[in-house]
Amino acid sequence: MSLWPTSASPLLVDGSLEPGNAGSFETINPATEEVLGTAANADSSDLDRAITAARRAFDESGWARDTEFRAHCLRQLSRVLTEHNERLREITVAEAGVPVALTHGPQLDIPVADLAWFADLATSYEWVSDLGRAEPMGIPTHRRMLREPTGVVGAITPWNFPHQINFAKLGPALAAGNTVVLKPAPDTPWCAAAVGGLIAEHTDIPPGVVNIVTSRDHALGAQLAEDPRVDLISFTGSTATGRSVMTTAAQTIKKVFLELGGKSAFVVLDDADIASACALAAFTVATHAGQGCAITTRLLVPRTRYAEALEATASALNGIKPGPPDDPGTICGPVISAKQRDRVEGYLRLARAEGGEIVCGGDRPSGLDNGFYVEPTLIAGLPNTSRVVREEIFGPVLTILPHDGDDDAVRIANDSPYGLSGSVYGGDLDRAREVGTRIRTGTLSINGGVWYSVDAPFGGYKQSGIGREMGVAGFEEYLETKLVAEPAGKEKQG
Numbered sequence: 001m002s003l004w005p006t007s008a009s010p011l012l013v014d015g016s017l018e019p020g021n022a023g024s025f026e027t028i029n030p031a032t033e034e035v036l037g038t039a040a041n042a043d044s045s046d047l048d049r050a051i052t053a054a055r056r057a058f059d060e061s062g063w064a065r066d067t068e069f070r071a072h073c074l075r076q077l078s079r080v081l082t083e084h085n086e087r088l089r090e091i092t093v094a095e096a097g098v099p100v101a102l103t104h105g106p107q108l109d110i111p112v113a114d115l116a117w118f119a120d121l122a123t124s125y126e127w128v129s130d131l132g133r134a135e136p137m138g139i140p141t142h143r144r145m146l147r148e149p150t151g152v153v154g155a156i157t158p159w160n161f162p163h164q165i166n167f168a169k170l171g172p173a174l175a176a177g178n179t180v181v182l183k184p185a186p187d188t189p190w191c192a193a194a195v196g197g198l199i200a201e202h203t204d205i206p207p208g209v210v211n212i213v214t215s216r217d218h219a220l221g222a223q224l225a226e227d228p229r230v231d232l233i234s235f236t237g238s239t240a241t242g243r244s245v246m247t248t249a250a251q252t253i254k255k256v257f258l259e260l261g262g263k264s265a266f267v268v269l270d271d272a273d274i275a276s277a278c279a280l281a282a283f284t285v286a287t288h289a290g291q292g293c294a295i296t297t298r299l300l301v302p303r304t305r306y307a308e309a310l311e312a313t314a315s316a317l318n319g320i321k322p323g324p325p326d327d328p329g330t331i332c333g334p335v336i337s338a339k340q341r342d343r344v345e346g347y348l349r350l351a352r353a354e355g356g357e358i359v360c361g362g363d364r365p366s367g368l369d370n371g372f373y374v375e376p377t378l379i380a381g382l383p384n385t386s387r388v389v390r391e392e393i394f395g396p397v398l399t400i401l402p403h404d405g406d407d408d409a410v411r412i413a414n415d416s417p418y419g420l421s422g423s424v425y426g427g428d429l430d431r432a433r434e435v436g437t438r439i440r441t442g443t444l445s446i447n448g449g450v451w452y453s454v455d456a457p458f459g460g461y462k463q464s465g466i467g468r469e470m471g472v473a474g475f476e477e478y479l480e481t482k483l484v485a486e487p488a489g490k491e492k493q494g
Helices: 046-058 067-083 085-096 110-122 160-174 188-201 219-226 239-252 274-290 303-318 338-353 406-414 431-435 470-476
Strands: 010-015 016-018 024-028 034-042 128-134 141-149 152-156 181-184 210-212 233-237 255-259 264-268 296-302 357-360 377-380 399-402 422-425 479-487
Touching: 016 188, 024 188, 024 296, 034 188, 034 399, 046 152, 046 210, 046 377, 067 085, 067 110, 067 160, 067 188, 085 160, 085 188, 110 160, 110 239, 110 470, 128 431, 141 255, 141 406, 152 219, 152 239, 152 264, 160 181, 160 188, 160 470, 181 296, 188 210, 210 470, 219 274, 233 239, 233 296, 264 274, 264 406, 274 303, 274 422, 303 377, 303 399, 338 357, 338 377, 338 399, 377 422, 399 406, 399 470, 406 431, 422 431
Parallel strands: 152 181, 152 233, 181 210, 233 255, 264 296, 264 422, 296 399, 377 399
Antiparallel strands: 010 016, 010 210, 024 034, 128 141, 141 479, 357 377
């Protein structure tokens, strides 16, 4: 299989690369609006075959029991992906509009390397824990706790960080002994299909263990969630869709992992270096055109230094120019589609209607006539109760709000349905830490600290999700717990 398809890139079902029964659909370059090519368009029967294959591979093969083989396959996959990294990089930049600089980090290179970390974890993890002897109800008993794979995992992933999120699900799910049906976003089918081709042709991963089903039909996600043969749904996407997935999965009481939306606050304390803090907030919200669920999109600054912060933030944002994602100097590329650009522009109109001021940006950049670009934008004058401040926009849009001290900043930061991430920036580190302990989020950066790492759990509070991804905690999302009790004194000797 060519990593740069000239015809419909295939599905991976039961170890075979196949066309989709619904034909094919186009994938678009968001930087140019040109059609790159086509991807296999699966229908419900294709997905059914994928689930059947995953169920059979889990129930009938030795995959779930052979830890060393699983670790071998994951290390092998990491090596194969690394060998094809440059072609994968081209696809990622072209299809997802990802600035090429980011592919040398969390958009490609880092998650590929992280697969080997999960391989190591599979072999070092304590699969059996001895709980020792006890006498429940007066009966001498010896107890062991076993950790076992959950079964068939349905993984539903978005377009904004296609490789990072795909591998953050595949890595721990496979290391834990599960089989997987991956349904990637229809905006980035090639990113997933290229991985499927490498798995089929260059790894020892058995047929049915990994199935990749690209489709234009969003209803296939619901089919995964409702199928009783699927034991766990791992979903990353919008909170609205997450609610639907959770409701559907409840019909069969399957396990659910949800990593959803965010409207994270960047809290600047009154003893902070305002210029540095506002520059970091501006850089963050413009990176990948703001298309990240954990990006801080509410900038909370001291009221006594509001004018200074407003000027510093606008200056920093004005200095960030959207550009072609294949330019190494670009950090703000296009948004993914015309639909997403329309959504962002709709929020800019709403900001004006709600009485907000567009301090800078707010338009399509000049000189980029093709592509789905939006200028990095700063909005002022809106309260925390406004829709623009409360709802996830998923574009390079930052709102700035004044606060009246630490307690007020914490109140505003926590006054959100979300709780995914956040930042605190201050001159006194102990004070910044104390403020951070009161902010209800799953991840938090103090003075620019980076929380993203394969060994660190990522997830949210409130409507930002359920469970954790990455780290040992993320690995254990894909496990079940079994307690085995035997009469004490009759354990096998020798």
